[in-house]
Amino acid sequence: MGSVTADTVVSEDDARPMRADARRNYDKLIAAAREVFAESGAAGSLDEIAKRAGVGAGTLYRHFPTRDDLIDALMRDWTDRVAADSEEAVAAGLPPRETLNNWFEAFLGHITLHRGAAAKINAAMDDPASPIYRKCQALGTANDRVLDYVRETGQLREGVDSRHVMRLVSSIATLSDDARIGAAETAPMLGIIVDGILVDTASS
Amino acid sequence: MGSVTADTVVSEDDARPMRADARRNYDKLIAAAREVFAESGAAGSLDEIAKRAGVGAGTLYRHFPTRDDLIDALMRDWTDRVAADSEEAVAAGLPPRETLNNWFEAFLGHITLHRGAAAKINAAMDDPASPIYRKCQALGTANDRVLDYVRETGQLREGVDSRHVMRLVSSIATLSDDARIGAAETAPMLGIIVDGILVDTASS
DNA sequence: TGACTATACGGAGACTGTCTCCGGTTAGCA
């Protein structure tokens, strides 16, 4: 894995200034976590991350009380990218079927950050206490945007709920990295969902 | 959980007679595993199972080298029940939509034996080395049966593959027990899949 | 019935991972 754009991760909303040494360690931990998660998936050893960052385990757990807090920190700019992709899918002005295909493909890409990430995001979707919960809401908003676009074309099937669609695609993502399945297998599955979402007039 | 029909689990294909003490411990382990898995899901502690069965850890690991071997043993009559349900769904002679709804519901029930079982089965689907692999094939056969029935009615959408349908339903099952979602949420998701599978003539 | 041996038993303990606690250190400020 190449250098992963050492973004200095400015604290997001709680603007309490961090002591210099704390910030230094925070950044080292983020970098190490990127490495370890990329290698071993989202279940990688936390102690290993601490070791690789050159800090003690205590330091890691102080900064990130739970594994989800760490993953959350790794996803800083993730919501922006997700939103951008959904806007792009809509702006392209393509027919519903193509739009959905493009969007779902992007969706799959985002949700499979590392091995195990999809399952993590999926689980956080219904757990407001999870640090990742907000990311899921962003994903939901993005998905709504695309489905609203499709609805305007009049080709969205009656009664289709964005939330269920999101869940379906997420669970395909989870399956795909649990079972090491590639796009060759997921594409037809997404196809079934697209057919389940769109009315059949002018089905290609 | 009531007494779970203390089936004496006659060894399946390898008919080598088991020593009496070994059989005794085998049965105790199965019973203990049923208990522990029911309480803690498929990730329950193996040592706890051994302890509860009143045997050493070594005994457990000799009988069941991996966790999957144990789960496999717990699923002895599972394939029969799955096959029976698929035959029933077909024999009822209902319209495709109802048939699929009934079958998928049964499918979901079978695959969620305990918490975590769905994920386990899902993962085994592509791992011929797993002891659970054969069970997955049985599930596939049953699903084929139902889809063939639907195909005969002429309402199966062109290009729909039984395998992908099975994967979709399985991943909904995994999601449903990962995220503690009930039928109220899974039903609409299954609905989307049914719509994606059937052609729209005479859609209800 | 009394050996004999293949088979099975069990639990100590090595190993891995999570997470906490607290004595020691240091950045930032007056």
Add this chain to the structure above:
DNA sequence: TGCTAACCGGAGACAGTCTCCGTATAGTCA
């Protein structure tokens, strides 16, 4: 320069997995 709140680190408690090997015994044969 000195003070203190904030931070550091790693030993170690805890939990789970899995193996190894000395001990026990079921089943058999004379």
